[in-house]
Amino acid sequence: xxxxxxxxxxxxxxxxxxxxxxxxxxxxYHDYNESFAAIDHRICxxxxxxxxxxxxxxxxxxxxGFDIVSRGELARVLAAGGQASRVxxxxxxxxxxxxxxALTQGxxxxxxxxxxxxxxxxxxxxxxxxxxxxxxxxxxxVDAKTHPYISTGLKDNKFGIAHDKALAVYEHAATLSxxxxxxxxxHIGSQLTExxxxxxxxxxxxxxxxxxxxxxxxxxxxxxxxxxxVRYIEEKPVTIxxxxxxxxxxxxxxxxxxxxxxxxxxxxxxxxxxxxxxVLKPTEHKNFAIVDAAMNDLIRPALYQAExxxxxxxxxxxxxxTDGTQAWDIVGAICETGDFLAKDRLLSLATGDILAITxxxxxxxxxxxxxxxxxxxxEVMVVxxxxxxxxxxxxxxxxxxxxxxxxxxx
Numbered sequence: 001x002x003x004x005x006x007x008x009x010x011x012x013x014x015x016x017x018x019x020x021x022x023x024x025x026x027x028x029y030h031d032y033n034e035s036f037a038a039i040d041h042r043i044c045x046x047x048x049x050x051x052x053x054x055x056x057x058x059x060x061x062x063x064x065g066f067d068i069v070s071r072g073e074l075a076r077v078l079a080a081g082g083q084a085s086r087v088x089x090x091x092x093x094x095x096x097x098x099x100x101x102a103l104t105q106g107x108x109x110x111x112x113x114x115x116x117x118x119x120x121x122x123x124x125x126x127x128x129x130x131x132x133x134x135x136x137x138x139x140x141x142v143d144a145k146t147h148p149y150i151s152t153g154l155k156d157n158k159f160g161i162a163h164d165k166a167l168a169v170y171e172h173a174a175t176l177s178x179x180x181x182x183x184x185x186x187h188i189g190s191q192l193t194e195x196x197x198x199x200x201x202x203x204x205x206x207x208x209x210x211x212x213x214x215x216x217x218x219x220x221x222x223x224x225x226x227x228x229x230v231r232y233i234e235e236k237p238v239t240i241x242x243x244x245x246x247x248x249x250x251x252x253x254x255x256x257x258x259x260x261x262x263x264x265x266x267x268x269x270x271x272x273x274x275x276x277x278x279v280l281k282p283t284e285h286k287n288f289a290i291v292d293a294a295m296n297d298l299i300r301p302a303l304y305q306a307e308x309x310x311x312x313x314x315x316x317x318x319x320x321x322t323d324g325t326q327a328w329d330i331v332g333a334i335c336e337t338g339d340f341l342a343k344d345r346l347l348s349l350a351t352g353d354i355l356a357i358t359x360x361x362x363x364x365x366x367x368x369x370x371x372x373x374x375x376x377x378x379e380v381m382v383v384x385x386x387x388x389x390x391x392x393x394x395x396x397x398x399x400x401x402x403x404x405x406x407x408x409x410x
Contacts, residue, residue: 001387002021004387006313006354009382010313012387013378014393015292015354015377016275016276016291016292016377017378018379018391019271019272019273020054020055020361021382022058022270022382023384025058025059028270029064031241032262035245036258038252039252040256040257041258041259041260042258043065043260044067044223045064045065045066046226046266049264049361049362049366052390053076054391056080057080064082065088065259066086068088068089068091069089071102074105084107084108087107087108088107088108088111088259090113090137090187090261091113092114094121099124103125103128103132104128109223110133110134111135112134113137113160115161119176126177131178131180132179133180134173134179134180134183135183136169137160137161138163138184140186140204141163167208167211170215171217182221183223183259184205184219184222186201186202186204186205186223186225187225187261190226190227190229192227192229192237193238194238198224198243199246202250203250206250209254209256221258221259222257224247224258224259226260226264227264228240228264230264230269230359230362231359232306233308264363267361268361268363271360271364272357273360273377274354275291276354277289277350277351277352277355278291278292278351279351280351286329289329291330293377294332295336296370296371296374297332297376298368299368300364301342302339308342308357308358308360310341310345311356313354313356314353325346326347326349328345328346328349329345330343330355334371334372341357365379370399373399375394375399376394378391378393
């Protein structure tokens with residue numbers, strides 16, 4: 001990782017451990033900025049992908065905005081030095097407390113997903129004597145051709161306001177006393193590897209923007225969300241530059257500020273999960289390598305059937321007798337058949353070997369849990385030859401620190 005050996009990281013922090021390259025994160029951020037330099041734009045990093053405050057701090061210092069989906073994420077951004085005025089608040093279930101906190105902090109915009117949410121935002125803003133900046137998240141009914149769990153732009157998804165209803169909702173929003181209409185938002189899914197779905201969604205958004213102008217509703221920005229895919233193993237996603245070149249002609253003609261909300265593409269390949277082989281269990285039908293990471297640490301393979309690369313720290317294992325190269329299922333110690341990190345990987349393994357699971361910087365630690373009462377992993381950031389603990393490993397005592405025994409009356 002950058003200029004630090006994996007063996008040094010394992011010696012310093014043990015396993016399982018998430019490790020992130022600061023430079024890799026910044027490289028992608030700068031790629032987005034440079035690719036869209038021809039237009040007024042804002043890169044709002046999607047906090048849900050990786051919400052460690054060290055990661056957020058690196059991006060805040062670089063000038064990034066942020067896309068959040070909860071009050072907790074906004075608190076993280078502020079703790080990391082981010083500016084509320086560069087934050088957009090997405091999500092289908094904003095509560096009164098969420099809205100009040102966001103308004104008092106002065107966020108840039110709410111991405112509104114329903115009429116009832118719009119009503120609630122207006123009510124809270126009125127009570128605070130503020131005007132709430134909003135955009136509507138429009139659902140264009142575009143197939144992102146991605147995993148159904150991370151597709152968000154179809155009419156049967158829970159997200160957004162239907163394209164054919166959006167104009168009427170905007171007209172209603174314009175009548176509300178404490179609402180300031182500033183933009184339009186669209187997000188169709190995650191891990192998209194082609195430009196075509198983005199173009200199809202943008203065309204529908206542009207159609208709405210022209211209709212709004214005819215009604216006298218002028219917008220200041222258009223938000224195209226995130227979703228650009230990454231290469232985990234064999235995927236061939238469009239590059240950021242290719243993505244930009246395909247969109248720029250239409251965006252330039254619009255003349256609005258353009259927001260993007262990249263998450264996975266910013267951090268996935270900036271991170272790895274380090275894990276140690278504890279047990280080798282060859283059988284007649286399958287060979288299992290049981291490692292000290294598990295589905296509680298990295299749920300993507302179990303939840304999304306995601307395939308992520310597995311790279312040994314040393315190949316081959318030097319000075320250690322092994323069973324030779326075989327097909328192994330890399331599995332955890334959790335009591336679930338679905339607890340696997342990779343299947344049928346050709347590896348030469350011995351107990352004690354260290355494996356790096358790549359592409360783990362996004363939706364890795366952020367989705368981890370304490371299932372089976374397992375402490376969550378440590379997190380480390382690497383910068384050149386330096387490395388630092390940015391998230392301490394939980395202890396067993398941490399697992400029940402907030403719990404109490406039932407006190408029976410005497």
